[in-house]
Amino acid sequence: MLNKEITEQKFAHFSEFLFRHTGIVLGENKSYLVRSRLSALMHQFQFDDINALISSVISQQSAEITHAAIDVMTTNETLWFRDNYPFDILKRTILPSLSDVGRPIKIWSAACSSGQEPYSIAMTFSEYCEQSLSQRMNMDIVASDLSTTMIEKCNAGVYDELSLSRGGLTPQRRNQFFDIQNDGQSIVKPELKRLIKFQVHNLNDTHLVTNKYDVIFCRNVLIYFSPEVKEKILQHFAASLNKGGILFLGASESIGTANAYFNLIRCEKGLYYKLKD
C-alpha cells in the first residue's frame, strides 16, 4: 500500500528546506500541493511512503532525488513573447538607446523556464537588427533557471505544436526562427541559439558574482519568494546592472521595498524599472 499522506511535521520540515534552498515560500495550507507534486516521484524512486521520500530529499543523500523534488516544486508556466510589452519596449526604446555602446548588449533572463523568454528576446533582437539594418550590433544573453530539467529543455531548443501555439509566435517568426524536424517538432535555428548561454542558477545564491548586464528580465518568479528574499534578489540585480540598466518584472509583480534602487518608468503599454544613478 502506498502512503501519500504527509505528516504535519514532515510538511513543516520540507517547507523549511525548500525555503532555505530556493527562497520559495509554501503557504501553510499547501500540503496538498506538495503531495500532488512529490507523489509523482514515489514510483520513479521506489518509495512507498511519501514521508520517507521527503526525508531522503531533505537529507540530500541523493543529489538526483533532491534535484527532482525541487524541479517538481517549481512552476514552469511560460509563453512566447509573454505580455508583449517588454519585447516591444526592448525593440522600440532600449535597443535604439544602446545602438552605440560599441560592445555586445548584455541581457540576463533570470528564471527562464523552458526558454520561451530568452528565445523571444533573441528574436526581438534579430528583428530589430533587420529593421534598422544594423550589422554592427551584437547581443549576449545569459538565461538561467534553478531547474536542471528546464535548462536541458532550453539547450535542446525543441518545442511541440502545443507549446509553439502558446503566446506570440506568428507564422512568420516560426518560419524564420525554427526548423521542422522529422518527428514534427520544431527546433530553434542555430543562429538564434548562438546568442544565448543557458545555465543552472539559483536566484537565492546572491553571493555569487555575476556579470554586468544592460537589461535583466526576472518575470513571474519573485511572487514565490518571501519579502526579505525578494529584496535581497532585487538588490543583487541592482548590483548586476550597468549604469542606467533596465529591469523587467512580471506584469502583476512590483518592486516592493527595493524602490531605493530603481525608478519606475511607466509607458503606454506597461512598466519597467531603471537603475537609479
Ligand SMILES: C[S@@+](CC[C@H](N)C(=O)[O-])C[C@H]1O[C@@H](n2cnc3c(N)ncnc32)[C@H](O)[C@@H]1O
Ligand atoms: C513561472 S516560471 C517564469 C518563466 C518566465 N520568466 C516567464 O515569465 O514566462 C518561473 C521559473 O522560476 C524558476 N525558479 C523558481 N525558483 C527559482 C530560484 N530560486 N532560482 C532560479 N529560478 C527559480 C522555476 O524553475 C521556473 O522555471
